[in-house]
Amino acid sequence: MKKYKRIQRVGALMKIFTERPNHVFSYNYFAEIFNAAKSTISEDIVIVKELVEELQYGKIETITGASGGAVFIPSISLEDTKTILDELCVMFAKPDRIIPGGFIYMTDLFNNPSIVDKIANVISAQFINQELDYIVTVETKGIPLAIMCGKILNVPVAVIRRNNKVTEGATVSINYISGSSKTIQTMSLSKRSLSENSKVLIVDDFMKGGGTAKGIYDMMQEFKAEVIGTAVVIETKEPTEKLVDNYISLLILDSIDQQNKAIKISPNVKLLQ
């Protein structure tokens, strides 16, 4: 069987850790794929650990003992967070994004994997030390972000539907009042998609009045879930009083001036402290 050089194993380890952050890999697993002794792997991990710290990628935590292993916990520097938020503001504020009705077209950004990946890295870093079982979102625009957060935080995603589908099995449905339009809406979640008593992080693209987030909160109570936090990409400045508290947003949308084709949006300074 093939043997690999240390520099090759270290490179391969970085690939494996990067592909699956927050997942504990056993030394036995590495020993097998690299055809190397566990003591050798252990030395490799020390090098990886040092490089991850020096390059500010986060940290490698090791679990000692017979079932020993290692896990990569990514993080993001304040400087990188600032760069990402500034880039996002430039993208979201492009005047030609204004569409009839005074809305901003954002779908392309929320469906672009490399942009969503950056947003997910910023959000995940805020919750990296929390114990989590699920990411919860409501269809449709927040799904890519929820999946990317789920990948980084290594938890599955539960997607609340606007309609009841036959392929979802038994569902729990609730009615809620949209915070901004004051209309009654329905959301449904398959009973199978979330175990009771789970710890969840709610992720969504946009928050105006907070009605949808409040609806998700209410839904979570039906599942006896504990909401660890709520993260949205953009919140509107007005109304300042949302229907939920204890949420974080990345960007704050101040105003959309249809006449002069100007969008005022800025990074949430709370994330940059």
Added chain:
Amino acid sequence: MKKYKRIQRVGALMKIFTERPNHVFSYNYFAEIFNAAKSTISEDIVIVKELVEELQYGKIETITGASGGAVFIPSISLEDTKTILDELCVMFAKPDRIIPGGFIYMTDLFNNPSIVDKIANVISAQFINQELDYIVTVETKGIPLAIMCGKILNVPVAVIRRNNKVTEGATVSINYISGSSKTIQTMSLSKRSLSENSKVLIVDDFMKGGGTAKGIYDMMQEFKAEVIGTAVVIETKEPTEKLVDNYISLLILDSIDQQNKAIKISPNVKLLQ
């Protein structure tokens, strides 16, 4: 400014390439982040190239000249493909997935990032040598997969909606006939989400009669798009004649026996040759 050892740079390069497959990074970019000469980076890349090939992760292609760079093109071995398809069959065939109406509950699997990631790797490998501009899917269950494929193939995703939304701006809508239920359905795609004359890969979770896929084809014609291929995770064995041809599926669903609680599903052998 900090200097890094070769083994650290090689580890960091593997992280950067893994995070963004199919993206061309310039040597200048690496030289800057590692504070190293371009000739040094060039030597690092040779080591990375060798390790990627030896460990069968795919290949590193280098672009020479003043604007020289390198790109990681991932691949997946036949053996790994087989392992993934077998694992998927076991997961999809669990008897307790059968829900009233003779459907299989699959949502949890399509919303699990690590499972979706594996599926996306198998699908992407089939189209890695094709020039692509977009992944196209229709809401809701295929979105996570489309995003993961988009990440691997480094292209954005366009999501066709079942309903028209005010936040999508001008849309193109078409009616289509569901292949299995023979009902007329509508789908809409924002004009902004797909440039005309694009090359697209259609991705979806499930195909029975092929009506939805046919609908997406028709929609693509409205955008003058060229459909490079269609990939679905599961196709049903019956009907054998689908409304579209030129598609690949990962798994073939033979039968669901509600009485005896048995699901017959198998890997598509075409992918294992």
